[in-house]
Amino acid sequence: MTAQILTERRLVVGVADMKMTNRESDVIVTHALGSCIGIAIYDPTAMVGGILHFMLPDASANPQRAAESPWMFGSTAIPAFFKKAYELGATKPRLIVKVAGGAQFLDDKEFFAIGKRNHTMMRKIFWQNGVLTKTEHVGGTVSRTLFLEMSSGRIWIATGGKEIDL
Amino acid sequence: MISLGELSREIEHLDPIPVSQPLLAQAIADPNADLQKIVTIIEYDPALTANALKLANSAYYSPGVPVHSVREAVARLGAGRILQHSVGRMMHGKLAQACPGYDLAEEELWHHSVAAALAADNLPRYAKTAIHPVAFTASLLHDIGKFILSRHLAGEVKEEIKKVEHEHRLPYVEAERAVLGFDHAQVGGVIARRWNFPDTLADAIARHHHPRHDGENSALCAVHIGNAVAKIIGVGMGSEEMNMLADSASARSLGLTPTTLEALCATVAYELPSVVAIFEEESHGVQHSHR
Numbered sequence: 001m002t003a004q005i006l007t008e009r010r011l012v013v014g015v016a017d018m019k020m021t022n023r024e025s026d027v028i029v030t031h032a033l034g035s036c037i038g039i040a041i042y043d044p045t046a047m048v049g050g051i052l053h054f055m056l057p058d059a060s061a062n063p064q065r066a067a068e069s070p071w072m073f074g075s076t077a078i079p080a081f082f083k084k085a086y087e088l089g090a091t092k093p094r095l096i097v098k099v100a101g102g103a104q105f106l107d108d109k110e111f112f113a114i115g116k117r118n119h120t121m122m123r124k125i126f127w128q129n130g131v132l133t134k135t136e137h138v139g140g141t142v143s144r145t146l147f148l149e150m151s152s153g154r155i156w157i158a159t160g161g162k163e164i165d166l
Numbered sequence: 167m168i169s170l171g172e173l174s175r176e177i178e179h180l181d182p183i184p185v186s187q188p189l190l191a192q193a194i195a196d197p198n199a200d201l202q203k204i205v206t207i208i209e210y211d212p213a214l215t216a217n218a219l220k221l222a223n224s225a226y227y228s229p230g231v232p233v234h235s236v237r238e239a240v241a242r243l244g245a246g247r248i249l250q251h252s253v254g255r256m257m258h259g260k261l262a263q264a265c266p267g268y269d270l271a272e273e274e275l276w277h278h279s280v281a282a283a284l285a286a287d288n289l290p291r292y293a294k295t296a297i298h299p300v301a302f303t304a305s306l307l308h309d310i311g312k313f314i315l316s317r318h319l320a321g322e323v324k325e326e327i328k329k330v331e332h333e334h335r336l337p338y339v340e341a342e343r344a345v346l347g348f349d350h351a352q353v354g355g356v357i358a359r360r361w362n363f364p365d366t367l368a369d370a371i372a373r374h375h376h377p378r379h380d381g382e383n384s385a386l387c388a389v390h391i392g393n394a395v396a397k398i399i400g401v402g403m404g405s406e407e408m409n410m411l412a413d414s415a416s417a418r419s420l421g422l423t424p425t426t427l428e429a430l431c432a433t434v435a436y437e438l439p440s441v442v443a444i445f446e447e448e449s450h451g452v453q454h455s456h457r
Contacts, residue, residue, distance in 0.1 A: 015399060015400040015401075015435060016435060031400075032400040032401070032403050033400070034397055034398065034400055034403055034407065034408045035397075035398050035408065036400055055398070055399060055400070055431065055432075055435060056428050056431060056432060057428070058428070061425050061426075061428040061429045061432065062428065062429040062432040062433065065429075065432035065433060065435075065436050066432075068436060069432070069435070069436055072432060072435065072436075073432075103407070103408045104408065105394065105397070105408050105410055105411065105412035106337055106409070106410065106411045106412065107411070107412045107413075107414060108414065109414035109415075110414075111412070111414030111417055111418070111424055111427070112394060112398075112412040112414065112417070112424075112427070113424075114398055114427075114428065114431070115408075117424075141407055141408045141409040141410075142407050142408070142409075143403035143407040143408065
């Protein structure tokens with residue numbers, strides 16, 4: 001019997017970026033989620049999963065950059081990200097959705113509350129489209145790394161030297 | 167645990183910088199200095215002249231019309247940007263090193279520094295306010311104190327700072343100050359003064375976590391905002407993460423709104439890779455010329 005050649009492949013999602021796969025041996029990771037939001041989605045039946053790392057809430061703040069960098073703004077990136085998953089065979093009722101990020105500076109006037117505005121934008125789009133999140137690990141002042149292991153569907157974060165399953 | 171006095175003696179032994187850099191910074195900070203003085207300072211330093219001309223003719227800054235003289239380069243770029251690139255070229259080797267005391271991997275502090283400088287560079291487009299031209303260099307050097315302090319934050323000291331931060335719910339920089347008696351921003355200010363940079367520039371580094379917004383030092387507000395923008399775009403989180411004050415009054419004093427702040431962040435994130443490449447190309451060029 002030939003050995004199964006399915007070595008683990010690590011897909012790294014940059015800031016304002018996304019990766020999606022239907023390969024069981026993949027692990028997707030995104031680092032340095034501060035005020036940015038990371039959305040991990042996983043459909044175990046279709047074996048489709050992905051992570052989106054968006055940076056800012058609303059594309060209207062800078063339409064030129066939104067056109068050049070389609071994963072930068074939640075308002076445009078989130079619908080496009082889910083559409084990609086559906087094109088690969090995922091369905092909304094089966095999708096497991098977990099979220100991390102949305103940290104904030106210490107800011108008395110909420111001027112810099114981009115993490116909060118990112119989260120609000122995401123909740124609005126999810127509410128409009130009937131998407132439910134299973135777990136969220138958001139807020140605070142910490143930086144998080146978000147992982148998705150396709151073979152098991154395990155989604156977890158690393159923060160402050162600890163791993164936490166979502 | 168190291169004292170600020172011991173650290174100052176260590177800073178005394180840092181490599182000197184070319185004399186043209188503080189001279190140019192002082193001329194930029196002097197409201198009475200004229201264009202000819204700035205041009206003369208650049209022209210007397212062949213490396214600075216070569217850098218200014220190369221930068222002015224780079225794809226990033228050039229509208230297609232070649233620049234042949236220092237005077238034209240200053241007109242195209244502004245003296246503040248020429249100084250920033252000259253200092254960046256010189257500092258790349260240091261700032262690109264890992265700073266384990268701050269959980270910053272190789273290149274992280276460098277990219278964070280360039281992102282902050284790029285934010286200061288782009289501020290006038292979104293804030294509609296004149297930014298003091300030393301802000302470009304001050305933003306680039308704002309965390310130079312971390313480079314020096316990192317090696318002294320091994321093991322127990324680093325853990326103590328984290329412990330104080332969590333137990334007393336302090337911003338990272340305040341925990342650093344509580345444990346050490348001083349913080350990385352102050353150390354950066356000591357370095358800038360050691361290099362004879364003007365007070366406006368040294369203060370903007372030393373106080374970048376404690377900005378004033380009385381209109382006296384727009385460079386300080388610009389550095390404070392530049393640091394925040396670099397964190398928002400996820401560059402250089404380190405052990406400080408986002409546990410720092412972001413001062414809305416500083417942002418408003420520059421004429422920023424929450425929406426224009428987001429537009430600025432988008433631009434910095436998008437342009438960062440190409441600007442990092444310009445700095446690194448320049449620094450490699452200089453290494454070759456010294457061989």
